[in-house]
Amino acid sequence: MSKQLKLSFLSAARTLGVFKLFRRLTQSQLRILCYHGGAIGDESEYNGKLFFSKKTFEQRMKWLREKGFNVVTLDDAVKSAAGQRASPPLATVITFDDGWYSTGSELLPVLDQLAMPSTLYLCTSHVLEGTPVADVAARYIIWKSELKDVTLQGYALAVDGQYALSAAPVREQLGQKVAAWIEGFGSDKVAASDALEQFAKDMQVSSADLQLGSRRFQYMTGEELRALSARGCAIELHGHVHRYPKGDPAALKNDLRLCSESIQGLGLPVPKHYCYPSGSFDADAPVALGELGVVSATTCIPGLISKAENDQAYFLPRFLDGRDVEMLEFEAEMSGFSEFLRRVTGRAASPAYS
Numbered sequence: 001m002s003k004q005l006k007l008s009f010l011s012a013a014r015t016l017g018v019f020k021l022f023r024r025l026t027q028s029q030l031r032i033l034c035y036h037g038g039a040i041g042d043e044s045e046y047n048g049k050l051f052f053s054k055k056t057f058e059q060r061m062k063w064l065r066e067k068g069f070n071v072v073t074l075d076d077a078v079k080s081a082a083g084q085r086a087s088p089p090l091a092t093v094i095t096f097d098d099g100w101y102s103t104g105s106e107l108l109p110v111l112d113q114l115a116m117p118s119t120l121y122l123c124t125s126h127v128l129e130g131t132p133v134a135d136v137a138a139r140y141i142i143w144k145s146e147l148k149d150v151t152l153q154g155y156a157l158a159v160d161g162q163y164a165l166s167a168a169p170v171r172e173q174l175g176q177k178v179a180a181w182i183e184g185f186g187s188d189k190v191a192a193s194d195a196l197e198q199f200a201k202d203m204q205v206s207s208a209d210l211q212l213g214s215r216r217f218q219y220m221t222g223e224e225l226r227a228l229s230a231r232g233c234a235i236e237l238h239g240h241v242h243r244y245p246k247g248d249p250a251a252l253k254n255d256l257r258l259c260s261e262s263i264q265g266l267g268l269p270v271p272k273h274y275c276y277p278s279g280s281f282d283a284d285a286p287v288a289l290g291e292l293g294v295v296s297a298t299t300c301i302p303g304l305i306s307k308a309e310n311d312q313a314y315f316l317p318r319f320l321d322g323r324d325v326e327m328l329e330f331e332a333e334m335s336g337f338s339e340f341l342r343r344v345t346g347r348a349a350s351p352a353y354s
């Protein structure tokens, strides 16, 4: 179905009161929403899943309030899904992944205004390094550049060379090489920023366009995270590094111990909920997470939650919102109508691992 046809169909369904009906039918089920950073400049156009407009976020949150959704903490939601406590109708959890500076500066103020609690799944290595996230910033520069080809010299042996930028695989390869080179500077903020500025210059992207000073490619500091926590945003686990070690439960446990220690080292409460980096997981997760005392884990598979007993709590569905999601599609998803459509058309994703 084309997007236009889908939107016309959803619009008709909404007019006929179908969304309202589904909100009633599914009011006892839990929803979990996923966002990442906010947009300070044009980074939402570059990656609309990673950077979300404050204006659209505000529109979404106000709609939730208006339609009777009750935003609850993740902790309360997991307990009610496990049958340990009652939850209000249309209970919804708002989550943010990663720890972007713009999550705190752009999106959290909207929740503050509406007195809505939230959860931030924090990837701790980027907080400790404090540098711009190299792969995201390098890819942004490549996206922003209008060059058709470029010759790089004086970087590193692996980076130097000629690149035909009209080919997507070449752009991706260049992004990876430049990111690996910058990551080599570790937590040296000046060296990492200088390297990005140099790359931007060679790609004919100005410093004003790159806006490194706005911190749009950086994470929050410990102090900012503590302030966030005090404002009702629980800080939870997203791994120390942003990669799920498939088939290696020992590595998963090491990574999560490091992540938990880092969160506690920042003066924050002991975390007990996890979110799979890039939505990647495997069959080893429940045992490894259970041994660490982690009580839930969220995926990026959309769906509503009726109950979360035993292993189900480690594969909780979650809707990844983004710039590509029209308001009408968001309303259909949150009303439970989209999940119904996925089920009747056999397109509902299984929350089980693959």
Ligand SMILES: [Zn+2]
Residues within 6 Å of the ligand: 097, 098, 238, 242, 277, 278
């Ligand atoms: Zn992430």
